[in-house]
Amino acid sequence: MAYTMTPTPPGPVGSQYCVCKVELSICGQNLLDRDVTSKSDPFCVLFMEVNGKWVELDRTETAVNNLNPAFAKKFIIDYHFEEVQKLKFALFDQDKSSTQLYEHDFLGEFSCTLGMIVSSKKITRTLLLGNGKPAGKGMITIAAQELSDNRVITLSMAGRKLDKKDLFGKSDPFLEFHKPGDDGKWMLVHRTEVIKYTLDPVWKPFTVPLVSLCDGDVEKLIKVICYDYDSDGGHDFIGEFQTSVSRLCEAQDASPLELECINPKKQKKKKNYKNSGIIIVKSCKITRDFSFLDYILGGCQLMFTVGIDFTASNGNPQEPSSLHYINPLGTNEYLSAIWAVGQIIQDYDSDKMFPALGFGAQLPPDWKVSHEFAINFNPRNPFCSGVEGIVQAYSACLPHIRFYGPTNFSPIINHVARFAAQATQQETASQYFILLIITDGVISDMDETRHAVVQASKLPMSIIIVGVGNADFAAMEFLDGDSRVLHSYTGEEAVRDIVQFVPFRNFRNVPKETLAKAVLAELPQQVVQYFKHQNLPPINSEPA
Secondary structure: OOOOOOOOOOOOOOOOOOOEEEEEEEEEEOOOOOOOOOOOOEEEEEEEEEOOEEEEEEEOOOOOOOOOOEOOOOEEEEEOOOOOOEEEEEEEEOOOOOOOHHHOEEEEEEEEEHHHHHHHOEEEEEEEOOOOOEEEEEEEEEEEEEOOOOEEEEEEEEEEOOOOOOOOOOOOEEEEEEEEOOOOOEEEEEEOOOOOOOOOOEOOOEEEEHHHHHOOOOOOEEEEEEEEOOOOOOOEEEEEEEEEHHHHOOOOOOOOEEEEOEOHHHHHHOOOOOOOOEEEEEEEEEEEOOOHHHHHHOOOEEEEEEEEEOEHHHOOOOOOOOOOOOOOOOOOHHHHHHHHHHHHHHHHOOOOEEEEEEEOEEEOOOOEEEOOEEOOOOOOOOEEEHHHHHHHHHHHHHHHOEEEOOOOOHHHHHHHHHHHHHHHOOOOOOEEEEEEEEEOOOOOOHHHHHHHHHHHOOOOEEEEEEEOOOOOOHHHHHHOOOOOOOEOOOOOEOOOOOEEEEEHHHHOOOOOHHHHHHHHOOHHHHHHHHHHHOOOOOOOOOOO
8 A cells, every 4th residue: 555644634633522642652573674784774653544544643753773663652642432443553664764655665554443452451463564464473562551640639628726807707718729830820729618707617628630739740839828708809818838749648537737827928027926827638638530441441341232123113124114124235224323333332342242132023933022032043142243243143133033012121121231230249340231222113111111221220331222213202312311310110210321312313414423422422421430439440450
């Protein structure tokens, strides 16, 4: 393939849902030797596929005379969970000072998705030549790391014997925390609430990102100022002190840290001035506020299951009017939804074996209705290999079943919930289950479905519902608890919102990637919310 230097498109590549930035470290092993008198001088170029074309994002430095380079230059990319981000890593032997890649000898390339890299944390793969054959014994190793300081600091503060500022009462004290800005001036980071009529205030504990408070540098000086609140905005200065996070961390629950609050003007005027009160740090804790990517890089696998509606309201699959009719292009709305969601999630499951279940059909040989059957007709092993396997099993089963009814969701939800419940016994953030239900209509077992969703909200599980066809999907919107908390028929509330519903008709005339973005937008926060609620850190997390 011919490589050309393509200007990077303006602005970040990707959508508004960017989760964070990822740093990729590149090493090469046993690269081809293209130089006659010495070894190759390799450099690596990173491309991303944008609108079907490979766009160059960045290059490493050149490693002189080295067939096993470890490049110091890192690639930094915006990570978007709900997109397939296709990357290509191409290695070249630098022969000239030209920026044009065709001027340099090609040493091999490797293509994959960013999802594949982050779900493995580190991958080593064979380099390929343009004809698809191995580039000798050449290999590439790519390691991913999240580029964010996810530490947060929780402070519990109090005051004692603060200066009285109000004529007819005590003070109304509050604290402000400042850090030095780039311009050398102090910049406000946090303000506590006001405690009325007291010289011995106890403020509520508060949590702020460590990056906000001190730019992540625990030795950096910060300034704490104590004011007496005035409703007209002219707050009276009580006193201040400077400290650092490392000093604040000396405070323990058993032994609080006491810091003198100083008013410099009073200090100059009065010889016997001691202080304007004491600010007490009752406790100071630094913890990690883990992100979705922390859990994925820590080894969490996303377990994907598909549930397909085979009720009679879909129409006869042999007729073009049917929602299950496979058109001459080999697709329909069911297949489009499976591809859109499956191609994203399959990168996050190491064995890529996915259960595919059907409901609402009569099955041979006795033609009993089933609301929970394996579409490959193998109940002991309902797994399909990758998204392609689901598509093949779906197409193969259509001629062998009779569409019937009713539209019952609860059996399939409870089916996946049983596996999610088993996963909780490990007490680690190792598995999270995603059920994609594709349906054409109104739910028959609404009470049972509501109950099943409320129970599933306690488990490592999310449900995505894609509505195909033109039916009234008001009941689905009801299950998607974005605007109100879902209740079971027993009155029990869902612990969290785990259902995301989208009608396929809103996405018929837009790029297919748009459906995946809409369907998967809430999933990262649902994963994080569950594991945080269970107090489970990523499997391989470092202490704060």
